[in-house]
Structures are given as structure tokens and as C-alpha cells.
Amino acid sequence: MSTTSALPRQPRRLGPRGTRWFDRGVAIALTGASVLVGVAAGAPEWALLGLLQCAPLWWRRRFPVAVYAAVAAASALQVLLVDMPLFSQLAYPVAVYAAARHATAVAGAVALGVGLVASVTAAWDWTSPYVDPADYPLEQVVSYATTIGVIVVAAWALGTLGRTRSAYVDALRAHAEQVARDAEQRAELAASDERARIAREMHDVVAHGLSVMVVQADGARYAAAKDPDVATAALGTIATTGRESLGEMRRLLGLLRSEETGTRPQPGLDDLAGLVEQARADGLPLRVHLPDPLPTVPTGTGLVVYRVLQEALTNVRRHAGPVREVEVVVDEEPGGLVVRVTDDGRGAAAGSADSGRPGGGLGLVGMRERVRAAGGTLVTGPRGGGGFEVVARVPV
Template identity: 55%
Template sequence: MPTRMDQHPWRLGPRSQRWFDRLLVAGLLLLAVGHVLAGQPASALFSVAEVVPLLWRRHHAWPVFLAVAAISAMQAVAVDEPTVGQLAFPVAVWSVARCAPRWQGVAALLVGYAGAVVAATRWLVGFGAGEITAGNLAPYGVTISAIVTAAWALGSAAQSREKYVDSLVARAEQAERMAEREVELAARDERSRIAREMHDVVAHGLSVIVVQADGARYAAAKDPDVAVDTLATISTTGREALTEMRRLLGLLRDGDTGVAPQPGLDDVRHLVDEARAAGARVVADLPQAPTDVADGVGLAAYRIVQEALTNVRKHAGPAATASVRVSVGRAVEVEVRDDGRG
């Protein structure tokens, strides 16, 4: 039986994500206290303004990135030295690449490259580098661009992995639903088959019992011995029907295959003998030796003859003669005729 996939790939839950973001912001703000101790209130203020929006970066990645980028641009005008708050920029880039549409992630990457050039230029001014050339600008610009690129790449990889994992989970759940549906259809077909067989068993057995009981009622007054034999036939037929009914009901119980084997082609002779014992005139042409046919074919032939003889007893009239012919060659042929009133 298929089992439901209850364990998805591990990932932080919503509550854990909120606590992680709070700890991240708290850690950055704790580092920003160093600006206050160093007598840099502007740097501390800008750091707080850049770090706090990260609390909403998962659900509003693009607006948070725009806010961080705008505050970073204002900081570049007011402050010419690195600040702790600038660590929020790669975090915001990662968040856009991870949680936002792909085009927004690419836009954030390009803004990051532009910001790397601006930041490197402002830092060189703040450090008193004098003339700014490509030689002294490149190390800072390349380093900052590498950090931004790494943040974007990690975010994009995480987004791609999540989509891939979600697609695998969806396909597994769909396959599970299809397997459950196939099991349900198979069980429905089996119940229908058992219901048909139960109908055949009940109809055949009861028809024999009714015919025998009618005969015994009329014979009891004139010939008690006939009535005794008829009652014995009724008893035998009832027990056989009950045994086959138990077998069919046993199929409905788990781990039970029934209390008797399924009837087959060789059991058709018993049907003929039973019909004759019930008073019907039956001419039979049956295979003499045991047959070797598939179980399903033998069961189908048995049920056909059983239903046909039941219909003869019900509808052909008391004086009808039935002929049953079964031949086994390249195929199994079953023919039941009667000369009754129809």
C-alpha cells in the first residue's frame, strides 16, 4: 500500500525564519553601537536605517532592497567611510534573488555593481588616497562587487533549489494520488466481481431449493420416500451454496482467501447432476478427462452453465429438456439449449 509522504525536505519554518531575522538585525545593530562609541552618530543613524528594514525582507524583498539602496545612496553623500549598516546591502541582494522574481534579482545585482563603484570612490576619498585612479579603485570595487555577486548567486541558487524541491514534492504527491486511485479502482472492480458471483450463487442455489421444495410438498402425501430424498437434495444444495457464499465473503476479509477453491470447468458435471436431481431433464455432452484451462476461463464457463440452467428452471417450463455441450480445443465452447416455452 502506498504511504503518504509526511516529511518534506528540511527548511526553516515561518516562526524560525522570524527569529533568525530578528537575531540577524539585533546582531548588526549591536555592531552599530561601535559607531556611537567612536563618536560617529551619522554612521550609527544610517546603520540603523539600513538594518531595520531587513525584518521584512522575506515577504517584501524588493521594497526592502529599494529602501536599503536608497539609504545607502544617501549615506554615500553624507559619510565617506565604511559603516556597519552597509552589511545590510548584500543581505538585501540575497533576499531579492531568493524571494523575488528573477528580473528583480538581476536589477538588484546591477544596482549593486553601481553601488560598488560609488562606495569604493567614497572610501578612497575618506581614506585620503588623493588622486583616484583605476589602479587604486579596482581593489575596492572588485571586492565589493564580488561580495554582491556572491550574495546574488547564493540567493538565486536557493530559489532554484526550492522550485526544484517543490516540483519533486508535487510530482511525488501526484504519483501517490494516482496509486491510491488505482488501488481504489481495483478494489471497486473486485467488489463488483464478488457481487456478480454472489448473485450467481444465490440465484442458482435458491432456484434448486425452491424446485425441490415444491416437489417435496406434492410428493409428501403420496410417496414419503421421494420427499425424504428431495429434502436431502435440498439440504445438500443449501450447504454447497452456503459454503460457496462463505468463500466469496472470505475474499472481503484481509488475509483470507476463502474456505473453498473457485469452481472450474470440471465442476460443470456437478451442475448437471444437481439439475437432474432437482427433476430437470438435462442432456449433457461434457469432456470426459480433466481439463487444463485457465482458472478464469473455467470459472466463466461454470458461471455461464450455472446461470443458463437457472434460467431454464425459471422460464422454460416443467416439461422442458435442456442440452449442455462443453468442448475444449483451441478455445472453450459452451452451448446450452432448451426446447421450453421461452
């Protein structure tokens, strides 16, 4: 069964054009009937009152307060001219309904109050010529006033209910539009965050892969003349690194096309040993301290730790210059993991995206955004006595 068929059928409603013709029809029908009754009875004052009381209903939706005032004034004139109810007085509850439905709550309350007073006045006016004051006319007045008052209250209640329902529907519609706008904004923010994440991933992959390839290419060029075997090994490392970087770039680009890429999962803590071995093969003098056994952490946390270490080693290759030792420490601490990478290279002379030094790129900025998104902190800067340090704390 389709979703559409399961929904309740909505009631049919008149459109703007339909409501205009409905108002005109009510006004024409009541006015015509009232005038015909007056003409048939040979009472021109009845026809005049019918015209004054019913004709304003033509504009009851556009000018509800003015229409009610006109109908109420014509009804008050009836007290002076005719001492009996007329057919045209059907216009009065219609005017009360219009004031309560299409005007404000205050206008509706005023119409209700005036209508209740008018019901007592009309009851007294209609019964006084026919009842002897000694025969307890109060009973007839109360009976007539109650009947007219119930009609007025019913018209006011229906109009008030229609106005409040319309306001409720408008509020629901405004809320739905706001929810749609919020959902669209959240989707745009999510897309922006995803683009930023992919940009960071692309930066880490390209920067790491190219730095390894440049170092190996330089080593192969220097060793080609003296030791071809070393050059061959270096070229093999370049090819392997290039293929791995190209594979990761394809996976990241696949994220832009579909949610299911069919490629290998993101790197994590289990890949740290391979990253360190590759850095050693590139010629970095590493002293490494990894937890044994590796802790079990969420996939996102493992990816952050891997990327921080990858970017830190890439920055050592690119900016530290000649180094005697690079220390890599990944350790557990209460509530998370700490990653510390220190070197004894150029230190303050190394370019930093945070300090704005020449040679600084997006590496440290990307690292800080990545760690901050995971709820952690990143501290980077030159060490006292020389060298540079990167310390990241990532909560688990």
C-alpha cells in the same frame, strides 16, 4: 537494526517562530553595531546610514523586494554623504540574499544586476579621493569592484539556491501527497471491485442454490402422495444443495473478514461435470458438449466459465418455463473458450435484466460484468423460432 536508525539524520531547522527571532536578531545586531560605530566615531551621518540600511532587515522575509529597495536606496545615499565603506553596508548582501531567496527569480536577477552596477560605483567612489588620475586608478577600481561583486554574486547564488531547493521540496511534498491520494483512491476502487465481485458470487450461489431447492421442493410435494421414495430423494437433494450453498456463502463472507479463509478453492472447469449432473438431477433435459480432455486455463478463467454456465442454467429454471431440450456447449476456440447455453422455452417472454422485462434480475448484468472483467464478450437474447440463448467468449 530498525528502519528508523538506518535513515540519515535530518538537519535541524528553525521553525516559524525561530526564523522570526533570527531575522529580528540580525536586524538588531547590525543596526546597533552600525549606530554605535557612528556614535563612537563622532559621525552622525554614519549612524543615520546604519539605521537606514540595517533597520529594514527586520521585515526582509515578509517583504523582500521592499526591503531590498530600501537598503539599495540607503546605499545610494551613502555615495552622496560618505566616500568610504561603512560597517552598515553588510546589510546590502543580506538584502540581495533575501530578494533572491524569498521573492521571485526576476526580483533576484534585478537585485544582482543592480548590485553589480553598485559595486563599480562604490569602488570608484571610494578610490577616487585617494588616487591621482595619472596613477592608473583603473586597477584599484577593478580590484574593489571585483571584491564587492563577488560578495553580491555569492549572496544572490545562495538565495537562489535556497529558493530553488524550497521549490523542489514543495514539489516533492505535493507529489507525495498526490501519490498518497492516488493510492487511497486505488484502494477504494479495489475495495469497490472486490465488493462487486463478492456480490456477484453471492448472487450466483444464492440464485442457483435456491432455484434448485425450489424445483426439488415442488417435485417432492407432487410426488409425496404417490411415490415417497422420489420425495425422499428430492429432499436429500434439497439438503445437499442447501449445505453446499451455505458453505460457499460462508467462504464468501469469510473474504470480508480476512484474506485467509481456509476454505476450498473457487470452482473451475473441473467442476462443470458436477454442475451439469446436478442440473440433470433437477430435471433439466440437457444435451451437453464438453471438451475432452478439459483444457488447462487460469483459475480466473475457469471460475468465469463455471459461473456463466451456472447462471445460465439458473435462468433456464427460473424463466424458460417448460422446455424440451437445453443445449450446453463449452468449446475451445482460438484465444479462448466459448460457452453457449440455448433452450426452447418461452424465449422473448423470459425476463431479462438487459431488456428490462418483468422478472428480470441481476443475473445477466452480473454475467456481463464478470465476462467483461475477464476481457471477454457476452451476447444474450431470444432465439429465432423460440427459446433463449446465452453465448459467452472468455479469452485465455
